[in-house]
Amino acid sequence: MSPSVARPLRVAIAVALIALLPAVVPSFVVFDFVYVAVYAIAILGLIVLTGMNGQISLGHGAFMALGGYVAAILAHRLGWPYWIGVPLAAIASGAFGILIGVIALRLAGVYLALATFSLGVATPSFLKHYKSITGGFGGLSLDPVTAPLGIPVSGQLWLYYVAWAIAGAAFLASALLVRGRFGRALRALRDNPIAAISFGVNPTYYKTLAFGWSAVLAGIAGAFFAMTTAYVSPDTFTFALSITLLIGAVLGGMLTFWGALVGAIVIEFLPLVAQQINEAAPSVVYGVTLILMMFFVPDGIVGGVQRLTRRLVRKTPSPLPSEPSVLAASMAVDRPTRE
Amino acid sequence: MIQVHRKAVTGILAATFALTVSSSTIAPALAADPGVTDTEIVLGGTHPYSGPASAYGNIGKGIAAYFSYVNDRGGVNGRKIKYIDKDDGYSPPQAVQLVHQLVEQDKVFAMFDTLGTAVNAAIRPYLNQNGVPQLFVATGASTWGHDSAKFPWTIGWQPDYQSEAILYAQDVLQNHPHAKIAVLYQNDDYGEDYIAGMKRGLGKHQDMVIKMASYETTDPNVASQIATLKASGADTFMIFATPKFAIQAMVLAAQQSWHPVTYLNNVSAAVPFMNAAAKAGGPSAVSGIFTTVYLKDPANHARYANDPGMKLYNEIMAKYLPGADKDDGNYLYGVSIAFTMVDVLKRAGRDLTRKKVMDAATHLDEKDNPGAYPGVVIRTTPSSRFPITQMIAAKWLSSDWSPAGVLVDTRSMSMAEK
Numbered sequence: 001m002s003p004s005v006a007r008p009l010r011v012a013i014a015v016a017l018i019a020l021l022p023a024v025v026p027s028f029v030v031f032d033f034v035y036v037a038v039y040a041i042a043i044l045g046l047i048v049l050t051g052m053n054g055q056i057s058l059g060h061g062a063f064m065a066l067g068g069y070v071a072a073i074l075a076h077r078l079g080w081p082y083w084i085g086v087p088l089a090a091i092a093s094g095a096f097g098i099l100i101g102v103i104a105l106r107l108a109g110v111y112l113a114l115a116t117f118s119l120g121v122a123t124p125s126f127l128k129h130y131k132s133i134t135g136g137f138g139g140l141s142l143d144p145v146t147a148p149l150g151i152p153v154s155g156q157l158w159l160y161y162v163a164w165a166i167a168g169a170a171f172l173a174s175a176l177l178v179r180g181r182f183g184r185a186l187r188a189l190r191d192n193p194i195a196a197i198s199f200g201v202n203p204t205y206y207k208t209l210a211f212g213w214s215a216v217l218a219g220i221a222g223a224f225f226a227m228t229t230a231y232v233s234p235d236t237f238t239f240a241l242s243i244t245l246l247i248g249a250v251l252g253g254m255l256t257f258w259g260a261l262v263g264a265i266v267i268e269f270l271p272l273v274a275q276q277i278n279e280a281a282p283s284v285v286y287g288v289t290l291i292l293m294m295f296f297v298p299d300g301i302v303g304g305v306q307r308l309t310r311r312l313v314r315k316t317p318s319p320l321p322s323e324p325s326v327l328a329a330s331m332a333v334d335r336p337t338r339e
Numbered sequence: 340m341i342q343v344h345r346k347a348v349t350g351i352l353a354a355t356f357a358l359t360v361s362s363s364t365i366a367p368a369l370a371a372d373p374g375v376t377d378t379e380i381v382l383g384g385t386h387p388y389s390g391p392a393s394a395y396g397n398i399g400k401g402i403a404a405y406f407s408y409v410n411d412r413g414g415v416n417g418r419k420i421k422y423i424d425k426d427d428g429y430s431p432p433q434a435v436q437l438v439h440q441l442v443e444q445d446k447v448f449a450m451f452d453t454l455g456t457a458v459n460a461a462i463r464p465y466l467n468q469n470g471v472p473q474l475f476v477a478t479g480a481s482t483w484g485h486d487s488a489k490f491p492w493t494i495g496w497q498p499d500y501q502s503e504a505i506l507y508a509q510d511v512l513q514n515h516p517h518a519k520i521a522v523l524y525q526n527d528d529y530g531e532d533y534i535a536g537m538k539r540g541l542g543k544h545q546d547m548v549i550k551m552a553s554y555e556t557t558d559p560n561v562a563s564q565i566a567t568l569k570a571s572g573a574d575t576f577m578i579f580a581t582p583k584f585a586i587q588a589m590v591l592a593a594q595q596s597w598h599p600v601t602y603l604n605n606v607s608a609a610v611p612f613m614n615a616a617a618k619a620g621g622p623s624a625v626s627g628i629f630t631t632v633y634l635k636d637p638a639n640h641a642r643y644a645n646d647p648g649m650k651l652y653n654e655i656m657a658k659y660l661p662g663a664d665k666d667d668g669n670y671l672y673g674v675s676i677a678f679t680m681v682d683v684l685k686r687a688g689r690d691l692t693r694k695k696v697m698d699a700a701t702h703l704d705e706k707d708n709p710g711a712y713p714g715v716v717i718r719t720t721p722s723s724r725f726p727i728t729q730m731i732a733a734k735w736l737s738s739d740w741s742p743a744g745v746l747v748d749t750r751s752m753s754m755a756e757k
Binding site: 026027028031032035121124125128136137138139141143144225228229230231233234235236238239240271272275283 | 425426432443460461464465528531
C-alpha cells in the first residue's frame with residue numbers, strides 16, 4: 001500500500017459516508033450535519049493558519065460574522081440568492097483577512113492572540129451599533145434555502161449536499177494549496193522563522209496569504225451558518241463561537257485536515273450529548289470531557305488515533321511493518337515535529 | 340495494487356451516487372398533528388440552563404413542576420403532559436437545532452415558553468412554516484403580538500417592555516413635570532424597547548432626558564456609566580437593565596451619594612434583588628424606588644399569606660421542587676405561564692388539534708391564574724394577541740413592594756406600538 005493510494009481510499013470512504021448519511025439517519029440529524037460541514041470549513045481555515053503557520057487566532061468568529069452578514073444582508077435586503085451571496089461573502093472575508101494578516105505581521109504569539117481576541121469580542125457590539133445595515137440586536141431573518149426547480153428533495157437535504165460539496169471543494173483547494181512550496185513555506189515560518197527567511201521565504205507574502213485563505217474559509221462557513229439557521233443576530237456570532245472553533249481544531253487535531261472533520265463533529269455533538277448525560281449541568285460534562293481529552297490526546301483525536309494505530313502496527317506482524325508513516329500520513333499535511 | 344484501489348475508489352463513489360439519488364427522492368410525509376395520543380400530549384421547550392442568562396432556567400423548572408402537579412391529578416382531558424425541555428445556552432443557532440430535533444424526532448405537538456427574543460426570532464419562521472404552535476414565548480418584545488398576520492402560530496404572554504416604559508414616562512410627567520431624567524439601559528433590543536416606550540410616553544417632552552448611558556451584558560460593572568449619569572445633574576433615574584446590572588446601578592448610585600427619583604424595570608425588581616441591593620448599598624439604595632408589577636411577589640409572604648393562588652404555588656414548590664428558593668420569581672413565572680398553557684389545552688378540548696390550540700390561545704379570558712396580580716386578567720382575541728396588558732405601579736417600602744394606585748391596562752398602547 002503506498003500513500004498515494006491510501007489517501008484516495010480514505011477520502012472516498014469519507015465522501016461515501018457523507019453522501020449516504022441522509023438515507024440512514026433521521027432528518028434532524030441531517031440538519032445537525034449541515035452545521036458539521038459549516039464548522040469543518042471554518043476549522044479547516046484555523047488549521048491552515050494556526051496548525052500549519054503558527055498564527056493563533058482567537059477571533060475567527062469575526063470572519064464568520066462578516067461572511068454571514070454579507071450573505072444575509074444581500075439576501076434580506078436585495079433578495080440575492082445564496083450562490084451569489086456565498087462567493088461575495090468569501091471575497092469580503094478574505095479581503096478583511098488579508099488586512100488583519102498585514103497587522104498580524106507585526107504581532108506574534110500571545111500578542112496576536114490578544115489582538116484577534118479583541119476582534120472577536122468587539123464583533124457583537126459592532127453589529128449592534130450599525131443597526132440600519134445589520135438589523136441590530138433583532139438580527140435579520142432569511143428565507144430558508146430550497147432546492148432548485150425540478151430537484152425533488154427537501155430544502156434541508158439540498159442544503160446538506162450543497163454545504164458538503166462546498167466543504168469538499170474547500171478541503172481539496174486547501175490540500176492543493178498547502179502541498180509543495182506554499183505548505184513548506186508556511187511550516188518553515190512556523191518552526192523557525194529566522195532560518196526560513198534566510199533561505200529566502202518571504203514572510204509577508206506567505207503569512208498574509210495564510211490569513212487571507214483562512215478568512216475566506218471562515219467567511220464561507222459564516223455564510224452557510226447564516227443560511228442554515230435562516231437567521232443572523234449578534235448572538236449568533238458571540239465570542240464563544242471563536243473559542244468553540246479553536247476547541248474544535250485542538251480536539252480534532254491541528255496537524256492534519258482530518259482534524260477539521262473530527263473537530264467539527266465533536267463541537268457539534270458534544271454539547272448535545274452532554275445534555276443527555278446530565279441535564280442539570282451539561283457544561284460540567286462538556287468541560288470535564290475537554291480536560292480529559294486534552295490530558296489523554298493532547299495532539300487531538302486524529303493524532304491519538306494515529307499513535308494508536310502505529311502502536312498496533314508495531315505489535316502485530318504486518319506485511320508492511322516498515323511504513324508506519326503511511327498510516328500516520330493519510331491526508332496529513334504535516335507530522336508532529338517531535339517525531 | 341494501485342489498479343485494485345482505483346477500482347475500489349470508483350466503485351464506492353459510483354455505488355454512493357446511485358444510492359444517494361434513489362434515497363433522496365423519497366420525501367418524508369408529514370402526519371397530521373403529531374404529539375398527541377390517547378394518553379399523552381408532548382410539548383417542547385428550550386431555556387438557557389447554561390450561559391449568561393442561566394438564571395432564567397428556573398422558569399423551565401417551575402413549568403415542569405406545574406405539569407407534574409397537573410399530571411398527578413389526571414392530566415388534561417385524560418392526557419398527561421410530557422414536557423421535553425432543552426438547554427439552548429441563549430444561542431439562536433443552538434435553539435434552531437434543538438427545535439428541529441424536538442419537532443422532527445420527538446414529534447412535539449407544540450413548542451411552549453421558549454425564552455429570549457433572539458432565540459424566538461430565530462425559530463419562528465421554521466415553526467410557522469411547519470404549522471407548529473409557538474406558544475407563550477418568554478420575552479416582552481412587541482413583535483409577538485404585532486406580527487401575527489405573518490406568523491399566525493406564534494404568541495407571547497407577558498406585558499411588552501414598551502408599554503411598561505410608557506407607564507414610567509407618564510408617571511414622571513404627572514408627578515415630576517420638571518424632572519431631569521438620566522437613563523441606564525442594556526444595549527440590545529431589550530433596552531431599546533424600553534427607550535422607545537419611554538420616548539413615546541414622554542411625547543413632546545423628550546428633552547427631559549438629559550443623559551443616557553448604555554452597557555453591554557459582557558461589561559463587568561456599570562460604575563463608569565453611573566458616574567456619568569450622576570455628573571449630568573439629573574434628578575430622576577430610569578434603570579432598564581437585567582438584574583445583575585440593575586443591582587449594581589442601585590448600589591453604585593447610593594455609594595456615590597446620588598439619590599434621584601428612581602424607576603426600575605420589573606424584570607429586575609424581584610424582592611431578592613432588592614434585598615441584595617439594600618444589603619450592599621444600604622437602605623437608601625432602594626427606598627422609594629418605583630416599578631410595575633403584573634405577577635404576585637412570592638417573597639412577600641405577609642401580603643399573600645391567605646391568597647389561594649400563592650398557597651397553591653407554595654404547595655407545588657414544596658412537593659415538586661423541594662429545596663428550591665421559592666421566593667425566586669422565576670419559578671412563579673414558570674408556574675403561572677404553565678397554568679395558562681394547561682388552561683388553553685383544556686379549552687381546546689379532547690379532540691385536540693394544533694389549530695384548536697391556537698384558537699383557544701387567541702380566545703383567552705383567564706381570571707384565575709394563581710400567579711397573576713389580583714385583578715389581572717389574561718385575555719386575548721384573534722386581533723389582540725397581547726395576553727397580559729395590565730400592570731400596577733409599586734413603590735419599595737423598606738422590605739416589600741407596595742402597590743400604589745390602580746391597575747392600568749396598556750392594551751391600547753400595545754396595539755398602537757410598532
